[in-house]
Amino acid sequence: MVKNSEYKSCYHCGNICDTVEIDYDNKVFCCHGCKTVYEIFSESNLTAYYDIEKSPGARPKVNEGKFDFLKDQQILDKLLEFNNDSIQIATLYIPHIHCSSCIWILENLHKLNPKITSSQVNFNKKTVRITYQSQTCTLKEIVILLSNIGYEPYISLDDYSDSKKQINRSIIYKLGIAGFAFGNVMFLSFPEYFEVNEYWLDHYKPLFRWLMFAFSLPVVFYAAQDYFISAFKGLRAKILNIDVPITIGILVLFIRSTIEITFDIGQGFFDSLTGLVFFLLLGKFFQQKTYSFLSFERDYKSYFPIAVTKIVSETEEIPIQIYDIKKGDRLLIRNEELIPVDGILIKGHASIDYSFVTGESEAIDKISGDKIFAGGKQTSGSIEMEALKAVKQSYLTQLWSHDIFNKNKEEAFVNLTNNISKHFTISILTIALVATTFWLFYDANKAMNVFTAVLIIACPCALALAAPFTFGNMLRIFGKHKLYLKNASVIEQLAAINTIIFDKTGTITSNKKSTATYHGEPLTDGEERLLKNTLRGSNHPLSRTLYDILKANDIVTLDAFEEHIGHGVQATLHDMNIKVGSAGFVGKFESEKSLQTSVHISSNNTYKGKYTFYNSYRTGLSKLFNQLKKHYDLAILSGDNEGELNNLKKILPTKTKLLFNQKPEDKLEYIKYHQTEGAKVLMLGDGLNDSGALAQSEVGIALSENINIFSPACDGIMDATVFHKLEQFLIASKKAIQIIKWSFLLSLIYNLIGLYFAVTGQLAPVVAAILMPLSSISIVVFTTVATNWISRKLV
Structure with missing residues (x-):
């Protein structure tokens, strides 16, 4: 009706x-x-x-024809970040996202359309990342659905270029309005400041006062609305957040001022009110710009120590960092390596696991000429591909930091900040009420000023800023020094470490300097060629070392390739089959256990011989272990035999635990056992065979030495050239926690001094509004300078 x-x-x-x-x-x-x-x-x-939330939606205005351009394949290619035969993924900018209801409905789109697999909202950027079944659904259908429920996306091809980011200009508009109103209210207040009487007093005083009231309305009901919304949501959730005292202060000033001019008992506090909101927004704007800068540094400029092999010619292959990849480069992707960039499959049998991107672990087979997408992992030997674009590093970071791969680690200092803010707010409200009650009896004219000044000056914003800015800057600094961490909580966990466990091969040994000698029946030319191409597809440190040692051979596409983690690899070419790995894997029975690190070879089930390796340990290993031993329990878990036991005992400090013949599951159980005894474990491994141990430890760091290591199991990736700086990184993490504690203390001193002047009636609300963002800015400056200071020792 x-x-x-x-x-x-x-x-x-x-x-x-x-x-x-x-x-x-x-x-x-x-x-x-x-x-x-x-x-x-x-x-x-x-x-x-x-x-x-009450009435959270937007009135839908849908003209389906306006989205016909989404049928154009060239446009779709620009908008889609992933596209294969069955699944497409697009990230859409939704300007109307504004509250928890928006997040809830947008993350339940699969209930409105079962063809939508998942949808994830980034509230800060106002985007939703939608995964859907491309065979039965189109992007146009998704966009129309969003428009029908009041969330029409804003689509512009410019917004999807790597160089541009969505910017929320709301705070700029609010800051402009608050500043304009503040300036005009101050101007209109001058006659009463200077006590101008006579003609003005009778004719213009009421007009000026009501003009000030009019200027304050958009400030209170638009510019300050975020504080009201935040406080309301907090109270509804039974949480006293840091915006509650600010909101009360704004309301008290506005209501008191309105009453005064209505009943002609004073000029009110409209100058303080508009100034308060203006300076609050100014501080908030500065905070957002600074944090955005830190995020930008992390997403685009941090060193990301992952290498990929570039094919220069038929006989030359060189490792390059992923951010050096250019359009048209020909890349070699080995078994278990990540595809760093969208490209075209040129050669090889591709069976790609896109679980990083889609959450579906089923491998997808591709043939030469097919397009393959960044984020997939090759699972059936080596392939060659041609890059279609440069690497979008922020996309890889997004995949790595995806929530479904994060472990449930307690973020102690974040919780500490929230708890301090909650108790802080209760304390401030109590102090404000007690002080106001006192002044009502002692000097009622100061009561409202005292109440408002206490609420504003004692805002715990500086407390809330200490942890994110400290950790944000440390992430950036670590990245510049070739240690790339997944998120801020990893720094907290590093600071709490008391046990460090190392893998041996490829971690404390250097693949580049190791040598090997062959013992056994000579290999035919065909066997050597097959061996070389088999090793080419493996990422195991011993495979990489042996591949570099062997003389160049023709590069061919294998008929079959299979890697058995912890045992070896096997491959087939025409009528020839080869196995490379442990003695048991190739079918060799050893009457006496060799104490040397060896790789055995069999051809067509006939044992041929073995390569014996002579390890070269990383520069500074002995010095590093002696430094770490003072503060940490150390252990080495190796899948190799005890051949290097005596050498390790000579170069490592006494009581370092040395365990050999450890399978991947043995390493995992070792860490589990020691964690039950209170150990906080840092595990350093190669990221391939050690994925279980890396995931189980409090912090798992994969060491990268020209290897495309990219696994959700690890919390950090360290370039092998900075291995000797491990202790310095751990010290810097502990000092970052100290900086946060010092920031808390500094903020407490600010608040105590401010409270003294506010409670004694010596602080006007507008002055409090100026001092509050200044205290926040000083905390940001302190944390930035302090973190940069401690980073000097990382050089």
Whole structure:
């Protein structure tokens, strides 16, 4: 039923039903679009959307024809970040995202359309990343669905270039309005400041006061709305967040000022009110710009120590860092390596695991000429591909830091900040009420000023800023020094480490300097060629070392390749089969256990011989272990035999635990056992055979030496050239925690001094509003300078 109405608001979007009112299901809607959205939610059992926030939706205005351009394949190629035969992924910018209800409905799109596999919202960037089944659904259908429920995406091809980022300009508009109002209110306040009387007093004083009131309205109800929304949501969730005292202060100033000019008992505090909001927003703007800068540094400029092999010619291959990849480069992707960039498959049998991207672990087979996408992992030997674009490093970071791969590690200092803020707010409200009560009896004229000044000056914003800015800058600094960490919580975990466990081969030994000699029956030319090409597809440190040692041979495409983690690799070419690995793997029975690190070879099930390796340990290993032994329990877990036991005992400190013949599962169980005894473990490994141990430890770091290591199991990637700096990184992590504690103390001193002047009535609210962001800025400056200072020792 449709009828006229003037006062009722729409159940979906909250707009006043000024022209029509549609009654449906005992609810009122302003248009058929809002009613349709409600029906969609109701049929899909998603009406809890309206329980999270009142009238959270937007009035849908859909013209389906405007999205016809999404049928163009060239445009789709630019918008889609992943596209194969069955799954497509697109990240869309949704300007209307504004509250928890928006997040809830956008992350439940699969209930509205079962062809949508998943949808994830980034609230800060106002984007939603949607994965859907491309065989039965199109991007146009997704966009129309979003538009129908009031979340029409803003689509511009410029927004999807690597050099541009979505910017929320809301705070700039609010800051501009607050600044404009503040300037005008100050100007209108001058006559009363200077006590101008006579003609002005009778004719213009009421006008000026009501003009100040008018200027304050957009400041309170628009510029300051984020503080009100945050405080309301916190109270509704029974949490006293840091915006509660600010909101109370703004309301007290506005209500008190309005009462004074209404009853002509004073000029009010509109200058303090508008100045307060302006300086609060100025501090918030500075905070966002600074944090955005740190995020930009992490996403785009941090050193990401992952190498990939570039094929220069038929006989020359060189390792290059992934950010040096250019369009047209020909790349070699070995078994278990990540595809760092979109490209075309040129040669080889591709069986690609896209679970990093899609969450689906089933491998997808590709043939020469097919397009393959960044984020997939090759699982069936080596392939060659041609890069279609440069690496988008932020995309790889996003995959690595994906929530589904994160371990449930307690973020102690984040919780500490929240707890301090909660108790801080309760304390400040109590102090404000007690001080105001005192001044009401002692000097009522100062009571409101004292109440407002206490609420504003004692804001714990500086407390909330200490941890994110300290950790953000440390992530950036570590990245520049070739240690790339997944997130801020890894720094906290590093600071708590008391046990360090190392893998041996490829971790404390250097692949580049190792040598090997062959013992056994000579290999034929065909066997040598097959051996070389088999090793070419493996990423195991011994395979890489032997591959570099062997003379160049023709590069061929293998008929079959299979890697058995912890045992060896085997491959087939025409009628020839080769196995490379442990003695047991190739079928060799050893009457006496060799104490040398060896790789055995069999051809067509006939044992041929073995390569014996002579390890070269990393420069500075002995010095590093002697330094670490003072503060940490050290252990080496190796899958090799005890051949290097005596050498290690000579160069490593006494009581270093040395365990050999350890399978991947043995390493995992070793870490588990010691964790039950209170050990906080840092594991350093190659990221391939040690993935289980890296995931089990508090912090797992993969060492990269021209290897494309990229695994959700590791919390950090360290370039092999900075291995000797491990202790310095651990010291820097501990000092970062100390910086946060010092920041807490500095913030407490600020607040105590400010409270003294506020409680004694010596601090005006507008001055408090200026000092509050200054204290926050000083904390940011302190943490930035302090973290840069401690980073000098990392050189």
